[in-house]
Amino acid sequence: MRNFIAIISLTISTVFAQNRFPKPDFESGYQYPTENYAAPAEDIHSWVNLAIMVLLMSVVTWAVHKKRVRTPVIAVSLVSVLWFGFIGGGCICSVGAVQNVALALTDSGYTIPLVVFLFFLLPIIFTLIFGRVFCSGVCPLGALQELVNVKNYRLSRAITTLLGIIPWFYLAFAVLFAITESGFLICRFDPFAGIFRLGGDVVLITIGVILLLISIFVGRPFCRFLCPYGALLSLFSRVSFFQIKITGKECINxxxxxxxxxxxxxxxxxENCVKESRMAGIRRIILYSTILPAMIAGGALAMHSIAGSLAKSNKTVAMNKIIAAGDTESVDAVAFYGRTGEARQLQEAADEKIAQFRFYSLFAGGFLGFVVALTLISLSLKRSRTHYQINHADCVACGRCFGYCPQNKKRG
Structure with missing residues (x-):
């Protein structure tokens, strides 16, 4: 309880924290640069962090698959919050590396170090084999929420399913903005980074504190309803080779x-009491087959229609708008002309960025339409189950169920 009170007190106090070296306040409206597309450094510290991450995932795997105990998961969560969180500043490369990998795949001039790629890939490999052991307590974002959770109020299936769409939207927009070099959204809007660093954007810290307060009564709201990397891992966890089992004995319901x-x-x-005829089943399949491509096409067209507006967030497009308006006195305009910039070249670069947005938005929109269609279809499906079963896509391998199952307390 003391640890719990300390964590809550610490997070609330950080709402009022300021940066140690505050950003300069220019009356001209100059925006402090926040984006850096340089490849992250590959140093010994990164490799040490990678080794620690693999070790912690291995411990969780042993705990939930071999021993079916939760205590090691709690220990891993504490280590993760301390090392990756407060000491490492909450920057766990696996979550943000989605953007680096996406940019590297679409831009031949952008490369990422091997260690960063492994931060992205290894949790996926572990998930494909053992389930979401990374989410369990290795990720400091999930670990912090796990440690403050004391009571669980269950949300309805419809609410959790619909809220579960949000991470996919976050992922699609994060990838779209990354490959167009318009921003690393996952890093920019991380609600827990300021808490771990004891300072930062007050709005984001406030959101992080609110999420932690919700986490007391609703398990892991960020992991379930916001985290884009968690959404990606849920795909692989659904088909993991060694799936987590609550007990090795017979379920007693x-x-x-x-x-x-x-x-x-x-x-x-x-028990699915709804019995349908063969023709009704065929009609339902035909309906789903019609909805799916229609939603994909609708999503692609919807995203394409707002591509121009989204492109305005790109710094090249924004600068071109300033110069095209004839501005020669603002800080941005002076900086542009001071670099002997040419308006024609800037216009060409801006047009290229807008074209990129329009092209990639078709794929992003089609993907989101596909996700929404599958979500709506899943709500209409009813499956029969005779025993309690784990939804492996949603299971974060926290191990809470192990201690409550009376079958696990029996010897032999």
Missing amino acids: CDLCRNACPVDAILPPN
Whole structure:
């Protein structure tokens, strides 16, 4: 309880924290630069962090698959919050590396070090084999939420399913902005970075504190309803080779595991009483087959229609707008002309960025339409279950269910 109070007090106090070296306040409206597209440094510290991450994922794997105990997961969470969180500044490269990898795949002039790529890839490999052991307590963002959670209020299936769409939107926009060099959204809007660094943007810190307060009563709201990397890992966890089991013995349908699960990843027994004829089933399949391509096309067209507006967030497009308006006195305009910039070249570069937005927005929109369509279809499906089952896409391998299952307490 003391640790819990200390964590809450610390997070609330950081709302009022300021940067140690505050940003200069220019009356001209100059915006302090926040984007850096240079490849992250590959140094010994990064390799040490990678080794620690692999070690912690291995410990969680051993705990949830071999021993079915939660205590090591708590220990890993504490280490992660301390090392990757407060000491490392909350910068866990696996989450933000999605943007680096996306940019490297579309820009031949941009390369990322091997260690950064491994930060992105290794959690995916572990997830494909063992489930979301990275999310369990290795990621400091999830670990911090896990440590403050004391009570779980279950949300309805419809609400959790619809809110679960948000991470996919976040992922699509993050990738779109990254490959057009318009911003690394995941890094820019990290709500926990300021808490771990004890200073930063007050609005983001406030959002982080609110998320932590919600985490007390609703398990991992950021992981479930915001995290883009978690959404990506959920795909691989769904088909993991070694899936987590609540107990090695026969389920007695006591409902204790479901009540303990903080992320509503345990599905209760269900008898599908709706019986449909063969023709009704065929009509339903035809309907789904029609909805899916229609939603994909609709999403692509919708995103393409707002591509021009989204492109305004790109610094090249924004600068071109300033110069095209004839501005010669603002800080940005003076800096542009001071670099012997040519308006014609700037216009060409801006047009190229807008074209990139329009092209890639088609794929982003089609992807989002696909996600929305599958989500709506999933809400209409009813499956029969005779025992409690884990939804492996949502399970974050926290291990809470192990201690509540009476079958695990039996010897032999």
